[in-house]
Amino acid sequence: MVEPRIIIVGAGPAGTRAAEACVQAGIRPIVLDEGRRDGGQIYRRQPDNFTRPYAKLYGSEAGRAQALHETFDGLKGKIDYRPETLVWNIAGGQVWTASQTYQDALPYDALLLCTGATDRLMPVKGWQFAGSYSLGGAQVALKSQAVSIGHKVVFMGSGPLLYLVASQYVEAGAHVVAVLDTAPYSARIKALPDLLAVPSVLWNGVALTMKLKRAGVAVYNGIKPMEINGNAAEGVSGIRFRTGAGVEQQVACDAVAMGHHLRPETQLADLARCAFVFDPVTRQWLPERDGDGRSSVAGIYLAGDGAKILGARSAEASGRLGALAALADLGLPVDKGEMASLRGDVGTYAKFARGLAKAFPWPSEQASQLPDDALLCRCEGVTAGDLRAVMRETGAQEANRAKAFSRVGMGRCQGRYCGLAAAELIAAEADIPVEQVGRLRAQAPVKPLTIAIGDDQ
Amino acid sequence: MSGASDVIIVGGGLMGSSAALFLRGHGLSVTLLETDLIGRQASGTNFGNVRRQGRPIHQLPLANRAIAIWRQSRELLGADVEYLQSGHIRVCYRERPELVGSMEEYAANARAEGLELELLSGNALRDQFPFFGPDVLAGSYSATDGHANPRLAAPAFARAAARLGAVIHENTKIVDAQKVGEDFIVTAADGRTFRAPILLITAGAWGNALSSQFGEPVPIVPKGPNMSVTEPVPYSILPAVGVMTPLEEETVYFRQVARGNIVLGGSTRGPSFPDQYRAYVEPQNTLSQLKHIRRLAPQLGKLNIIRVWSGIEGYMPDSQPVMGPSATTSGLYYAFGFSGSGFQIGPGVGETMAEIIAKGATDIPIQPYRIERFATPS
Secondary structure (H helix, E strand, O other), rough: OOOOOOOEEEOOOHHHHHHHHHHHOOOOOOEOOOOOOOOOOOOOOOOOOOOOOOOHHHHHHHHHHHHHHHHHHHEEEEEEEEEOEEEEEOOOOOOEEEEEEEEEEEEEOOOEEOOOOEOOOOOOOOOOOOOEHHHHHHHHHHHHOOOOOOOOOEEEEHHHHHHHHHHHHHHHOOOOOEEEOEEEEOHHHHHHHHHHHHHHHHHHHHHHHHHHHHHEEEEOOOOEEEEEEEEEOEEEEEEEOHHHHHHHEEEEEEEHHHHHHHHEEEHHHOOOOOOOOEEOOOOEEEEOOOOOOOOOOOOOOOHHHHHOOOOHHHHHHHHHHHHHHHHHOEEEEOOOOHHHHHHHHHHHHHHHHHHHHHOOOOHHHHHHHHOOOOEOOOOOEHHHHHHHHHHHHOOOOOOOHHHHHOOHHHHOOOOOOOOOHHHHHHHHHHOOHHHHHHHOOOOOOEEEOOOOOOOOO | OOEOOOEEEEOOOOOHHHHHHHHHHHHOOEEEEEEOOOEEEEEEOEEEEEEEOOHHHHHHHHHHEEEEEHHOOOHHOOOOOOOOOOOEEEEEEEEOOOHHHHHHHHHHHHHOOOOOEEEEEEHHHHHOEEEEEEEEEEEEOOOOOOOOOOOHHHHHHHHHHHHHHOEOOOOOOOOOOOEEEOEEEEEEEOOHHHHHEEEEEEEHHHHHHHHHHHOOOOEEEEEEEEEEEEEOOOOOOOEEEOOOOOOOOOEEEEEOOOOOOOOEEEEEOOOEEEEOOEEOHHHHHHHHHHHHHHHHHHHHHHHEEEEEEEEEEEEEEOOOOOEEEEEOOOOEEEEEEOOOOOOHHHHHHHHHHHHHHHHHOOOOOOOOHHHHHOOOOO
């Protein structure tokens, strides 16, 4: 029998565990990853010549990070690993890749998409000024290059990453001025029953908050961002916000890291024509999958945060589970008992993730309250007022229609940063449920592709 | 019966939307029916060339009529469709020197129809437009052509028509059309029916499904354009640029919009699926497009594309549209199958069809587009 070709996209926790399962089954998968090194975002590895210890880099998750990296290192030679390789399209049963100007098209028998997540962002007036970062971007600067995004940094938004990155900055010796959380503290109390599904992670979160407070960082809950002060020449100079009690306050800073938890990178699943469903808890469209990770398209499997935000621990389980499902579908022997146990693990993490979604709710109302002169789409320079005017003029109420007329989501990020907020703004303006606004269709290339592609081939 | 009017138009692309606007100008009541949303397929996804040069000489009167409308589009539509009269250049490559003669002959014939073209050597072109690569042998420059934004154009025509009283039904898929007595009865998938003594089919790639109902099937083939766009860069390329070549794969073109993005089009067209209402860009076609773009303008190799797209276009075997009255049924008119070249002439098509319907005649030559050319001899 010819060895089936399994392609794994992504070398984070899900992709690594998927690759490990394939190798254990005697298969040499192709692992495609955009990163220079494995680990993904959450367990991003520092450049080769950097020597910071695991505890310093990954805090409470140091053990998991190290175990994952060691697993990946052990797979080298047994997998066809292609780092710094962008999958820019999936079509015709092939994965289309680009690495610098080198292009390739790889057929597959099974394809596991472990594409990870990016920050879910809510625009704030002034968020285009230099010094304004996503939480993920702030974390990349620290983990990869050991630099802070500023001298005086504010963390604003909500979600576990807000506290994690802020505490990593404190740990690294950066000056964290304040943590401004849009979620009210009461939401966390209400979410406790779900959060107790994974007590260790819950306690990690509590410990992070306590560490920040001990370090003298001002932590505000239930705030409402009003404006990022600054100008185009000098960048961010401060944050104006309203406290939970409704009092307007300002805090001076030269950098701000923002995010409201995460959103899955689903573009490849979309290009592969996987079906999507609306998830009312997170107010996001997610690719459909069964309990093992099978998408609606035969031979395509979805795992990790790229399918649904369930966290890094769940990603390790769902990556392995997805690979076992693929192996089983290819007719290879798999341990059914292990699959059942992994399903149980993912279910537990899903309960915890539901708790997180409740504890750190997406402040959808902020989109509708954006002032007309606030930039909504940074790539294309479209303000909230521009989009509202287009809606009034054309009657557009569907995401792709509004994009066609206003350019919102049409730029190089393809709506990764503004798409969810734009949908909330449209829904509020049209007074329709956000699911009725639909979702921005992904278009190739999922990231910018050089016109020189294939030049030297 | 959901509605009665003087004219029913089936198909809300640029042809149908502009016809609706001009029919209102003649005082006729209009119902425009669109399967999906206005201008979503060929009209909204094409390259956006507002180009007369390169069209068949017999089509230039229609193209001239259209350019007059484009020039006053802002006033006519009350909207900016990003029309720029910033020139158009057609070039040929060194390996096809015989095309220079074709360009000269075309320029002479076009001048007789009022289109002035200036022929330039490759070096003269590169002096003025340094982005051209060394393979470019010569070019034909049309100062009065340009480009516009397809995403905005057809919807702007439809909104202008609606302001003048045209009734527009989107999300209205027509499944049946027949003539009963003096009237056409048009039925939507959800059972709504519409009645009018005149029916205009502007249904693009779906045109054959309706013309067949009147005994006039045509061999239309659905395809999809191959489009890409770069990230924005400083605005410096004014004219739209295209390659003259007999090879489809080499036929690439580009234009820069005022915002700075460069829109790339051409090379092999992809498949499209009218029944699913989707068209896909095949990755190998993107790669071949980029390769030929590098040959045309090597410096563009330094940029990235950020998005590709396609849409559903209807192609006729002779690349000419079906436009004019039905040969079987009085009161029935067609304007579809524009074969990937309908955007520039679109408003002229709408105005001409409105004229034919309202006045019974037009001075614009439409003989080459008659549907009878596809009739099987009985």
